Amino acid sequence: xxxxxxxxxxxxxxxxxxxxxxxxxxxxxxxxxxxxxxxxxxxxxxxxxxxxxxxxxxxxxxxxxxxxxxxxxxxxxxxxxxxxxxxxxxxxxxxxxxxxxxxxxxxxx
Numbered sequence: 001x002x003x004x005x006x007x008x009x010x011x012x013x014x015x016x017x018x019x020x021x022x023x024x025x026x027x028x029x030x031x032x033x034x035x036x037x038x039x040x041x042x043x044x045x046x047x048x049x050x051x052x053x054x055x056x057x058x059x060x061x062x063x064x065x066x067x068x069x070x071x072x073x074x075x076x077x078x079x080x081x082x083x084x085x086x087x088x089x090x091x092x093x094x095x096x097x098x099x100x101x102x103x104x105x106x107x108x109x
Contacts, residue, residue: 006021
């Protein structure tokens, strides 16, 4: 929740004090950490837990293989057809904050 608030503050407001507050919201959960449990005992049998972990891993692996194959196939078809596409994100200058525009226009040296 705190991370979401911090990210929202960074996106919505462009002032220095709120930017510092946003960074504090983002960093706070990492400094505090999760609550500690007294015990890791569970009524679920260990064999069932292991089976679940293995099945999740296998399903994720199969899904990633299928998705990668489909993406590769689509990419090769697009190249064969002679289409060109850009994978770069283009942002119009009107969406940039004034400070970013000033930094962007400085000559490199």
